[in-house]
Amino acid sequence: MTDPDVSHTLLDLALEAAELAGRLLRDGRPARLGVAATKSSPVDVVTEMDIAAEKLITGFLAERRPYDGFLGEEGSTSEGRSGVRWVIDPLDGTVNYLYGLPTWAVSIGVELHGERVAGVVAAPMRQETYHAVLGGGAYVTGGIHGDTPVRLRCRPAAPLAEALVSTGFNYVADVRAHQAEVARKLIPGLRDIRRGGSAAIDLCDVAAGRLDGYYERGLHPWDLAAGDLIAREAGALTGGRPGRPGDGELMVAASPGVFEPLQTLLEELGAWHD
Numbered sequence: 001m002t003d004p005d006v007s008h009t010l011l012d013l014a015l016e017a018a019e020l021a022g023r024l025l026r027d028g029r030p031a032r033l034g035v036a037a038t039k040s041s042p043v044d045v046v047t048e049m050d051i052a053a054e055k056l057i058t059g060f061l062a063e064r065r066p067y068d069g070f071l072g073e074e075g076s077t078s079e080g081r082s083g084v085r086w087v088i089d090p091l092d093g094t095v096n097y098l099y100g101l102p103t104w105a106v107s108i109g110v111e112l113h114g115e116r117v118a119g120v121v122a123a124p125m126r127q128e129t130y131h132a133v134l135g136g137g138a139y140v141t142g143g144i145h146g147d148t149p150v151r152l153r154c155r156p157a158a159p160l161a162e163a164l165v166s167t168g169f170n171y172v173a174d175v176r177a178h179q180a181e182v183a184r185k186l187i188p189g190l191r192d193i194r195r196g197g198s199a200a201i202d203l204c205d206v207a208a209g210r211l212d213g214y215y216e217r218g219l220h221p222w223d224l225a226a227g228d229l230i231a232r233e234a235g236a237l238t239g240g241r242p243g244r245p246g247d248g249e250l251m252v253a254a255s256p257g258v259f260e261p262l263q264t265l266l267e268e269l270g271a272w273h274d
Helices: 004-027 048-064 094-099 173-189 199-207 221-233 256-268
Strands: 035-038 045-047 069-072 084-092 105-112 115-123 128-133 138-142 164-167 192-194 213-216 237-239 251-254
Touching (some): 004 128, 045 094, 048 084, 069 221, 084 094, 115 221, 138 221, 164 173, 213 256, 237 256, 251 256
Parallel strands (some): 164 213
Antiparallel strands (some): 084 105, 105 115, 115 128, 128 138
């Protein structure tokens, strides 16, 4: 059993680190962003700010917890000796950030002996921060909610035909084309579909009841480490293909009445196929 005091101590550090990184990204965003490198295609860029934010987070945490491990999108990987690992996406929604769109976030998940025990998703342009501790519920602060944490609850069960569902698309063109075809087949069976551009925020929107469901193929551990826990602590169900946890093949999060029919339909449509 995870010690709640330990989880809350780790959460407090994650909240502070996410706030610092979010402030850096929000206030330090240059008018013309320099591009430090590319990932899998010219569309998927890594900005100088992305790398700077990860360095800020890992430096802040390493100073306070020198024996912990890290898994970061921008390469901050170490095993650690404490059993704690910080899973970091310093800028989820990079393309949104590049274009000046507000849907981007800092995501920090915390694992203890391989189990997710805390998570923070800070969305500076929304002025909202979402957080959760395993077994302790999920909360949001900021924006219309003010400084007092407000508990998150996913939406009540709805028929799949009345569900608002979000998804994301890969940066690689042929994968994206397949994902678009799956979405085309899925749309007639839903209320509607959205594409926000940040997996972490989509998962938090499921937690907050702003979406009935979310699915995506091709995610990495840092994309979902915090958001998955936040969604589950808000009462949502999460997973991957039937009987599996959410992973790079498929991630699904939805209110309990939507999860199984959405997951089943995605399996039938081959949402996880290459």
